Amino acid sequence: SQKIEQNSEALNIQEGKTATLTCNYTNYSPAYLQWYRQDPGRGPVFLLLIRENEKEKRKERLKVTFDTTLKQSLFHITASQPADSATYLCALERRQAGTALIFGKGTTLSVSS
């Protein structure tokens, strides 16, 4: 069966360090992979999208990599700040536009000052 795993439920790092979150999937061939941020009691907010033929995407302090051979995406936040503390969700989308997103459970990041 299709499976998406975000390798840790919680990640604690110090301010200024780089946070690296992992998303692994099996039995799936996504056309796109997306990362969302979710604060407690709020809806997810879109951060970055990467296509299957892209290796890396950057946006300000955020970087996403996508390895379709390893079936893995890494999400990096450089120079992390306490305001980056939130749950980060990985989501996969199949090839056809307009299809549902399949989400992982999320990784809760805590950045301490």
Add this chain to the structure above:
Amino acid sequence: DAGVTQSPTHLIKTRGQQVTLRCSPKSGHDTVSWYQQALGQGPQFIFQYYEEEERQRGNFPDRFSGHQFPNYSSELNVNALLLGDSALYLCASTQVARLEGDTQYFGPGTRLTVL
């Protein structure tokens, strides 16, 4: 420009009752999806509406039904509520004709508690 809005914010029901949740999509969006998010879990896809019809459905029982109106707003109905239906219900909108991936814009959610 208003984003996705949902009502009500919170709702408390008892087992066996029925509930209706409402969603207005972001301006310019024509597709609405509903997700259920249990505590500590990622959102799970319930169904998606486009042109007032259900386009896709996730692995949810028939107790979950929906509707999309001509103005693209949508309702989620859940009948015969169970304790396990307690969750945050998220509405997300997008434009089906987008060339980019199907980035979803989420509303703040409705917190449903079933007692």
